Amino acid sequence: MHLNPYGEYAVLLAQSLANDWPSKRSRVVDRTREFGMTMPFPERAEDHIRCRVVLDTWLSVVDAGTPDDRAAILNEQMAVASAYPRLTDHNGEGWHLHYRDVDNDLPRVLRAVFMVGTALHLTTRGMTRLGRCAAAPCTNVVVDVSRNGTQRYCSPRCGSRDAVRRHRARLQSP
Numbered sequence: 001m002h003l004n005p006y007g008e009y010a011v012l013l014a015q016s017l018a019n020d021w022p023s024k025r026s027r028v029v030d031r032t033r034e035f036g037m038t039m040p041f042p043e044r045a046e047d048h049i050r051c052r053v054v055l056d057t058w059l060s061v062v063d064a065g066t067p068d069d070r071a072a073i074l075n076e077q078m079a080v081a082s083a084y085p086r087l088t089d090h091n092g093e094g095w096h097l098h099y100r101d102v103d104n105d106l107p108r109v110l111r112a113v114f115m116v117g118t119a120l121h122l123t124t125r126g127m128t129r130l131g132r133c134a135a136a137p138c139t140n141v142v143v144d145v146s147r148n149g150t151q152r153y154c155s156p157r158c159g160s161r162d163a164v165r166r167h168r169a170r171l172q173s174p
Contacts, residue, residue, distance in 0.1 A: 007120040008145060010035075010113045011114075012035065012145075013117075021055070025051070025106070044105045047105065054114065057073075058118065059141070074118060078119060081116075125149070126144075128149070129143070129145075129151075130144065133155075
C-alpha cells in the first residue's frame with residue numbers, strides 16, 4: 001500500500017489550471033489525467049462553470065494576505081468538501097487514500113483534492129509556499145516546491161526577465 005498524500009500533485013494541478021484555464025470541461029478532465037488522476041467523473045450540467053468557481057475559491061487561498069487567512073479559507077473549504085478518508089484500489093493503482101466521497105462529480109473532486117492537497121503542501125513545506133509570480137506584470141500562480149523555499153517566479157523565463165530588469169535599473173541609477 002502506498003500513501004497518496006494529495007500534496008504536491010494536487011497543488012500543481014490547481015496551478016496549471018489557474019495559469020492556463022481550459023476552454024471546456026473535457027480539457028479540464030484531460031488536465032486531471034496529465035496530473036495522474038484516473039477515476040471517471042460523471043458528467044453533470046454546468047461542470048465547467050462549477051470547476052471554475054472551485055478554482056477561483058482556491059485562488060483566494062493563493063491571494064490570502066496572511067497564513068491565518070489561508071488557514072481559515074482552507075478550513076472552510078475542507079469542511080464543505082468533507083468526506084471520510086477511504087482506502088481504494090481502483091484502476092490497478094494499488095491501495096491508497098481518497099479524501100472524497102465515491103463517485104463525486106468533477107467540481108467536488110477538484111475541491112477536495114485542491115483544498116486537502118494545498119493544506120498538506122502548506123503545512124509540510126510552509127505557509128508561504130504559494131503565491132503569485134514576482135515578475136510584474138505576470139500574475140501566474142507560483143507553487144514553491146524548491147528545497148530551500150525561495151521559488152518566486154512561475155518560470156525561468158520570468159526569473160530571467162526580472163533579473164534583466166533589475167540589472168538595467170542598476171545601470172541607470174546614478
